[in-house]
Each structure stands twice: as structure tokens, then as C-alpha cells.
Amino acid sequence: MEQDRLNELMKARRQKMVQLKEKGVEPFGSKYVCSHYSAEVIGQFDALENKEVSLAGRLTGIRTHGKATFADLQDYKGKIQIYFRLDQLGEEKYNLIDLFDIGDFIAVKGPVFKTRKGEITVAVHDYRFLTKALRPLPEKWHGLKDVELRYRQRYLDLIVNEEVRQTFINRSKIIQTMRDVLNEWGFLEMETPIMQTIAGGALARPFITYHNALDMKLYLRIATELHLKRLLVGGLDKVYEIGRIFRNEGISPFHNPEFTSVEIYQSYADYEDMMSITENLIYECARRVLGKSEISYQGETFDLTPPWPRETMINVVHKYCGVDFAKISDDAGAREAAREAGLELEGESTWGEILNLFFETYCEEQLCQPVFILGYPIDVSPLSKRMDSDPRLTYRFEGFIAGKEVANAFTELNDPIDQRERFERQLARRQAGDEEAHMMDEDFLTALEYGMPPAGGLGIGIDRVVMILTDSPSIRDVILFPTLKPR
């Protein structure tokens, strides 16, 4: 494509590709079976010294010295030096090195040795050319810094920036650990629809798509909640789903339109059990993947060892704002408190909404150390069970680390009459223009009417957990291909 746009560097590489072909070397080769990865050769040097190994990888540096050449070979597990000699390879094979570029893939075979300066090196007795790189790699010292290029061409970021590769390897391990641990605890992984006729289970604006054959609108899911609860009705007592969620909302260092959540549901359990699952699951991820439970995030250190402290929302708001909602009895009193605190209210805000607003505005970001905040108002919790001791609150908590919400869980509302009333209240807000209010889900209500056992449910934002465990300041650092506008 775009021949005329090829610059000098790319022209030179294409020319080398043609020259390789002319000399009978296929520039885009085939299968090669290696004996080791670079890191294994380095790690097992004592056993492998003077033994022949075969490796494949990408050339990331070439240092020629006339009749000898050193190069760096980068593979999946690291990087190792390789050493070509004219007298070892013969003129024909040695001279082909002139046609190698940084970025090319080659396979090498030969004995392992240590150079004078002590670097473990593979003496190349034979090699095979595997793939020509027609474009130059970003520079080796400074790496690739341009964030836009890093996101759009993540493969370059992965090649050149070692920490980035490690972050995504850790992301994979963290998710695998969640699966392992949940399976060990007897949970079953489920898959529920991503395209739904009603987007429920959270308060968020959905993406809309369209099915041609059925001639109808479909929504991309904003949560997995309501389908997983149907599975509890069906008698699958301990289930979870790890999957992509889509929310048609703003983008920020902590929000990407598509992100990954794990939701976990357990019959005959309650939100106390969900707290235990949350703290133990995240603790296990840290311990098994990072090998430690004390971690530092953006300069702040904290310990993930369970149990995490518990605090009620009312107490936290009292502590940070000096406003005691336990002593405010009605909506009017709450509005008065909001006015005094300079909070802007839209419409007829209720006691619960205002309590939540105080919490989100003044308290959330202060919660550096891992903590569970309990007792969310019923007005902002349409799917959680009402507290026996205070009908304005629910058995719901959120888990915070570094001031960011990482978990949201509750004792599930399993009373279909109450649930219908909550949906109706949401519907009223929807009709008043709140696009994030819940839709009426008759099918879900029908399921509840068949009887859902008492249960606890939990959702964890996996991207946020990965951010914290990999000390990443932006969600884009833990999503391989974050959402961007097209160029």
C-alpha cells in the first residue's frame, strides 16, 4: 500500500527483503521449534554452559565488529545476547547479517557461553531467518513515550517498554487467579447475554445496537447482575461471571466505555459473606501474583490482608463533613444540610440521595486504605435488601482502595413485590428524564416470583484492581486497546 509514502528507512528494509529472496532466504519464514526461552538459558546457565540451545525471537540490537557480530534477541521471556562469527558460520551465512535489521525475527542454534565481561551469550553455529520487519522499531533508550501511539499501536509499546509487557502479563495472571480462587471455593463460571433487550443491573446509560432479522433494538449489557440472579432462581447456588461491561459514559483515568467486571452470587449468603469474598479474593490476587500483600499505589502504601475495616456511610459522612445523618429525619432536613454545605441539588432530592451525595463529594477520595463502606441509602440501591433496623438504608457496601471504588455488593433483594415497587420508582425517574435510571424488567420480576433464595451478590471492577496491583495511574495502562477516536 501507499508506495509513495515509504520513507528511506522503509525502502531500505524492502530492498533487503528482496535481496534475501534473491539469495534464497524466505523473508517470511515458517515454524521453528526452540529448546529454550532466553530467561531459561540465563537462569540455568550452570547446567547449560557449552550445551547447544535453540532460541527464536526479535532482534533488538546489532553490534557488528567486522568478522564478528553481537546482537540482542528478545523473546517472550526476556532478552539474551547472541554472537555470530565469520569463521564459525562461513562467508555466505555470515554476510547475510548485512541484510538483518532491528525488528527482524530469527532463530539461532548453538552453545551457551559467557563473554569476557561475563554476559551469558549464545554462540550462533547456525541460524534461520524467520520474519523481516518492514518498518523500524521505536528507539531503544527512550522507548515509546507518545501516549497516543502507545495506545493505537500497543504492540510497539509491548515490544519496547518492558514494564508495559509486565503489567499486561500481571493482568492476565490476576484474572486467572480470580478464576482459580473462585473455582476452589466452589463457584461455577457462567456466561450470560452481552446483547440484551433490557439493560439492567446498574444505573448507567447503555450502548444501543440493532438486530436486523429480529428488527429490534438491543442494548449492550451494563452489568451481569440480573441474569446471574436468574441462575440462583434456577438452583445454581454459587456462580460468577467474568466479562466485558459497556457503559455509554465519559472517559477518564478511571473510566473506559468497556471494562471488565467479575460478579459473584451465592445463595443463602449475605453481604457479610461478600465482604469476606472481596477482601480474600483481592488479597489472594496480590499474594499469588505479586507475592506480597503490602502494596504501594502512586506513593501510598497499604496492606490488603483481611479483614479490611468496616465503616458505615453515615459515620464516614459525619466524620469528614460533620453532618450527622442519624439526626436528620426527613428530606427537608437533608436538603437544608446540603444547602449549608454548598452542595447543589437537582430536583426533589431525597434524604438518601443527599447522604450519598455527601459521601461521594467529600468522603470517597479520602478513603486511601482498603475499607468497606456499609449502609447505602435505599434511594440509590434499587436491587439491595432493605435494612431491618433502618428502612432508609440497605445491606449494601462498597469496597474502596486508594479512594477508588473497586467493589459493590449487597444482600440481594429477593422480594418480588418490593422489587417491583423499586423498579416503578426508577421508571418514574426515567420518565422524568434520568437516562441512567433502571428500566422495568418484567422477565426478571417473573423469575423472582418463582422464588430466589436469600443471597449475597458482589461486583468487582477488575480493571481498577489491576490498576492498584500494578501501580498504574490510568485505566488505559491496564486496557490493551483503550477506546479512542479514529485517526
Added chain:
RNA sequence: GAGCCAUUAGCUCAGUCGGUAGAGCACCUGACUUUUAAUCAGGGUGUCGCAGGUUCGAUUCCUGCAUGGCUCACCA
């Protein structure tokens, strides 16, 4: 959606109080059989994000646009 900032070589960046641009790495030519940011000698390879405007002249000043970043808004 709003404000601020950025966009110059393949990469990382400098620069021009307005006279079409430079460094390191990379790349090209040559020397070199234990180098490793190899070294030595030589060579700038560019639509200065895009489109207008002001001007004798714009990469530079102005306006608009695009993309990105940060902050805010939004956001269980």
C-alpha cells in the same frame, strides 16, 4: 460537553523575537573477530498535525478544525 496544554525526522526531543529547521538514537557508506547505549570516519533522510487569514515572506503570529493529555462536568 467546557477550560488549559501539546502536535517538528522512524523514535526521544531542541529551535526559529516571522527569512521553509537541528541533536541523540535509528538508518545509509566504509573500517574493525568478546562488544553491550560498541567504537572510529563520512552522509540529514522532514507536508514543522490539517485548512484558512495577516505578511514581500508563516513551521513561528491569528482563526477554525483534528487527534491526544490534564482538570472539570458526567459516571454505582
